[in-house]
Amino acid sequence: MRRRRKNAIKKHTSRVFSALVYLFLYAPIAVVILFSFNTSKRNVLFEGFTLDWYAKMAGNTALLESFKNTLLVAGISTAIATVIGTITAIAMFRYKFRGKSIIDLLLYIPVVIPEIVLGIALLSVFSLVNVPLGLGSMIVAHVTFQIPFIVFTVRARLSGFDRSIEDAAMDLGANRIKVLTGITIPIIAPGIVSGAVLAFTLSIDDIIISFFTTGAKSTTFPLKIMELVRSGVSPDVYALSTIIILATFVIVLISQITVYRANKKSVKL
Amino acid sequence: MAKAIVEIKNVNKFYGDNHVVKDLNMEIAEGEFLSILGPSGCGKTTTLRMIAGFEQQTQGVITVEGERVENKEPFERNVNTVFQSYALFPHMNVTDNVAYGLKMKKVKKPEISERVENALSMVQLEGFGKRFPAQLSGGQRQRVAIARAIINNPRVLLLDEPLGALDMKLRKQMQIELKNLQKRLGITFVYVTHDQEEALTMSDRIAVMNDGVLEQIGVPADIYEKPATKFVADFIGETNIFEAIEVSADAAGQVALKSEIGEITGTDSEFSEGEIVYLSVRPEKTLLSAAPVSGYALRGTVRENIYIGTVTKTTVILQNGQEIRVANAAGSSVPEAGSALYVYWNPSDAVIIHSKSGKIIDAFENVDLSEYVEGSA
Numbered sequence: 089m090r091r092r093r094k095n096a097i098k099k100h101t102s103r104v105f106s107a108l109v110y111l112f113l114y115a116p117i118a119v120v121i122l123f124s125f126n127t128s129k130r131n132v133l134f135e136g137f138t139l140d141w142y143a144k145m146a147g148n149t150a151l152l153e154s155f156k157n158t159l160l161v162a163g164i165s166t167a168i169a170t171v172i173g174t175i176t177a178i179a180m181f182r183y184k185f186r187g188k189s190i191i192d193l194l195l196y197i198p199v200v201i202p203e204i205v206l207g208i209a210l211l212s213v214f215s216l217v218n219v220p221l222g223l224g225s226m227i228v229a230h231v232t233f234q235i236p237f238i239v240f241t242v243r244a245r246l247s248g249f250d251r252s253i254e255d256a257a258m259d260l261g262a263n264r265i266k267v268l269t270g271i272t273i274p275i276i277a278p279g280i281v282s283g284a285v286l287a288f289t290l291s292i293d294d295i296i297i298s299f300f301t302t303g304a305k306s307t308t309f310p311l312k313i314m315e316l317v318r319s320g321v322s323p324d325v326y327a328l329s330t331i332i333i334l335a336t337f338v339i340v341l342i343s344q345i346t347v348y349r350a351n352k353k354s355v356k357l
Numbered sequence: 358m359a360k361a362i363v364e365i366k367n368v369n370k371f372y373g374d375n376h377v378v379k380d381l382n383m384e385i386a387e388g389e390f391l392s393i394l395g396p397s398g399c400g401k402t403t404t405l406r407m408i409a410g411f412e413q414q415t416q417g418v419i420t421v422e423g424e425r426v427e428n429k430e431p432f433e434r435n436v437n438t439v440f441q442s443y444a445l446f447p448h449m450n451v452t453d454n455v456a457y458g459l460k461m462k463k464v465k466k467p468e469i470s471e472r473v474e475n476a477l478s479m480v481q482l483e484g485f486g487k488r489f490p491a492q493l494s495g496g497q498r499q500r501v502a503i504a505r506a507i508i509n510n511p512r513v514l515l516l517d518e519p520l521g522a523l524d525m526k527l528r529k530q531m532q533i534e535l536k537n538l539q540k541r542l543g544i545t546f547v548y549v550t551h552d553q554e555e556a557l558t559m560s561d562r563i564a565v566m567n568d569g570v571l572e573q574i575g576v577p578a579d580i581y582e583k584p585a586t587k588f589v590a591d592f593i594g595e596t597n598i599f600e601a602i603e604v605s606a607d608a609a610g611q612v613a614l615k616s617e618i619g620e621i622t623g624t625d626s627e628f629s630e631g632e633i634v635y636l637s638v639r640p641e642k643t644l645l646s647a648a649p650v651s652g653y654a655l656r657g658t659v660r661e662n663i664y665i666g667t668v669t670k671t672t673v674i675l676q677n678g679q680e681i682r683v684a685n686a687a688g689s690s691v692p693e694a695g696s697a698l699y700v701y702w703n704p705s706d707a708v709i710i711h712s713k714s715g716k717i718i719d720a721f722e723n724v725d726l727s728e729y730v731e732g733s734a
Contacts, residue, residue, distance in 0.1 A: 255411050256444035258431040260509065261461035274448045350448075 117333060124326035145324040154312035155328065161223060161298075161308060162291035165230035170284045172231070173238025178272065180239070181246045195236045206233060207300035214301065222303035229301040230294065234287035241286060245279025278347040285343045289336070362387040362545050363408060363513055368417030370403055370569075377403050379569040381417070385513070390539050390546045392556040395566035396592070401549045404566070405515050408547065409438045422512060432461070437511040441518045443502040445490040451477070451501050452486035458509040476508040479538065496527045503538070513545045520555070532559055553593045557581065565589050587710055590637035597643055597681050599636045603628055603709075611704050618677045619654025623707035635710040640670065640684040642706035645692055650701035657681060657700055659692045673700055 127136035145151060180192070198206060210229045211221075219225050253275070257267045273280070295310045302311065309332075313325055363385035370378035378400040385391050393401040406412040407419060410431035419426055426434055437458070446454050455476055459469045477483055480500035490498055499519060506514055519535075520528045536559050539546045550556050556563045557577045564574040565588070573585040584590035590598060599621055601614035606628040614621050614636060623636050649656075657673040660680075669691050671683040681700050685691055692698055 250442050250444060252440045252442050252444040253446060255431070256438070256440055257457070259409060259438045260458035260505070261432045263432055266461065271446060
């Protein structure tokens with residue numbers, strides 16, 4: 089009897105604990121979604137349901153413009169970083185060369201270095217070589233901090249990669265380019281996709297580095313919100329945030345399904 | 358020997374300072390099943406990879422069908438490889454895996470599907486075309502790897518320990534299948550293995566390598582019965598080895614030798630008085646007697662008998678501590694453990710191995726040899 093009760097307590101504690109963790113993670117998001125439908129402008133009490141804020145947001149060109157910039161920067165920088173990062177990861181996996189461990193270490197530095205340092209560093213480089221600040225400089229800056237993340241995820245995928253698969257393809261008549269495009273890249277594709285998704289999300293919500301490397305006319309969404317916070321956030325920002333949350337959810341879902349399918353195909357028994 | 362299809366001439370391979378293949382000379386005949394046998398790290402896989410083109414020899418010449426191949430990429434050589442890990446493409450199904458080589462050669466689609474079907478039926482995998490490698494058993498993956506290689510009609514098929522990952526029973530079965538396949542196709546097989554039994558059962562000829570050196574190349578019976586070096590005698594099957602000095606020979610070629618423990622007898626067509634040699638005699642040729650045998654001063658004590666089905670293995674410890682292994686055929690009488698016996702053999706069953714380098718054998722280096730040659734043990 090006693091033991092059964094003990095087990096019941098154990099079971100309930102773990103359930104309560106998990107519930108609390110998820111509450112902690114998702115309650116703030118739920119609040120944002122809830123207040124985007126609130127009739128009151130002050131987000132203290134929920135007074136009634138409305139879609140007015142969504143309409144207002146649709147008319148807020150400055151906000152939408154900043155969001156467009158964010159997508160543009162994230163899209164372009166992710167594409168560039170994915171190509172460079174994937175090639176780097178393959179090269180680091182394939183070749184042994186003098187000083188490889190140092191190059192390895194240098195890849196970690198941008199990840200652990202305080203972002204503010206990287207931001208200042210990039211700003212001073214841009215002004216040193218007279219690069220005008222704007223979307224272009226911001227894209228370059230984002231590529232800089234995205235590359236290591238792509239390299240890490242692709243390399244994790246490569247770590248289980250059997251080199252003799254490439255040998256086999258070459259043995260069967262494929263030249264080096266065909267081996268890369270037809271064999272290596274398709275096999276490591278799940279790693280490339282998850283690296284790209286990670287890099288994309290990092291770019292979307294980056295504030296510090298963007299703050300240092302942006303121009304006057306090229307505000308991104310997070311920077312815009314920072315600016316608005318000073319005068320109090322109005323619920324139309326909640327409305328846009330809700331849309332972003334939904335979009336993120338859909339993207340994550342799609343990428344997870346893609347990776348799952350790719351894995352299922354090659355690992356299913 | 359038939360025409361040589363692969364020739365390896367004075368090939369050396371270094372990895373940095375590491376000399377992994379040393380002055381290798383080998384001719385592989387058209388249509389033969391040649392095994393390269395040796396312990397891990399002996400250079401056998403490196404040799405195979407140099408023929409395939411994955412490694413470049415540091416010195417020397419390799420020719421395939423009379424053409425030098427050092428400037429040819431793996432995809433330009435008319436040889437195909439079956440890898441130890443199978444190396445199937447995990448993102449392609451069986452059909453696409455097998456068809457890959459033909460697609461690269463831009464063979465027409467209808468011909469590809471016909472040849473894929475043929476290749477799959479040759480390895481008994483009809484109906485498996487739509488499966489992915491992860492959905493196959495180890496033996497099935499092995500068959501796909503073989504089908505993927507032979508579909509290209511290579512002149513030479515290189516196999517790198519292809520059965521290493523399979524369990525014993527499947528291994529035996531695949532050995533027979535591979536051998537039959539090779540006979541049917543008439544393709545030259547170069548088969549790398551560390552399993553001497555596998556090499557003996559499957560090969561037309563065996564090349565034994567050790568430490569980068571080709572120790573001996575020959576038909577399986579010669580490798581087993583007439584080992585050319587101490588390493589070969591020791592590596593292929595079990596054997597009892599004695600270090601000894603040749604003392605005298607009679608007209609029939611029977612040679613009296615002095616070993617550390619005393620007089621032993623063998624046969625040697627290249628007798629040279631005072632030369633230090635190895636004498637190797639297989640456990641199944643080693644005999645035991647209750648009474649001393651003339652020409653053999655090998656008294657020992659039976660330590661144990663181990664019954665292993667077809668034979669009973671008896672271990673005898675000689676007076677100098679050397680272990681002698683004797684195999685008694687099933688049904689024959691087995692000596693009691695602890696009994697004192699004399700070890701001997703038929704002189705013609707012993708193989709005398711001349712030290713290749715002519716170097717004094719290590720064990721004798723610090724010993725005053727005259728004591729053994731002149732005195733009696």
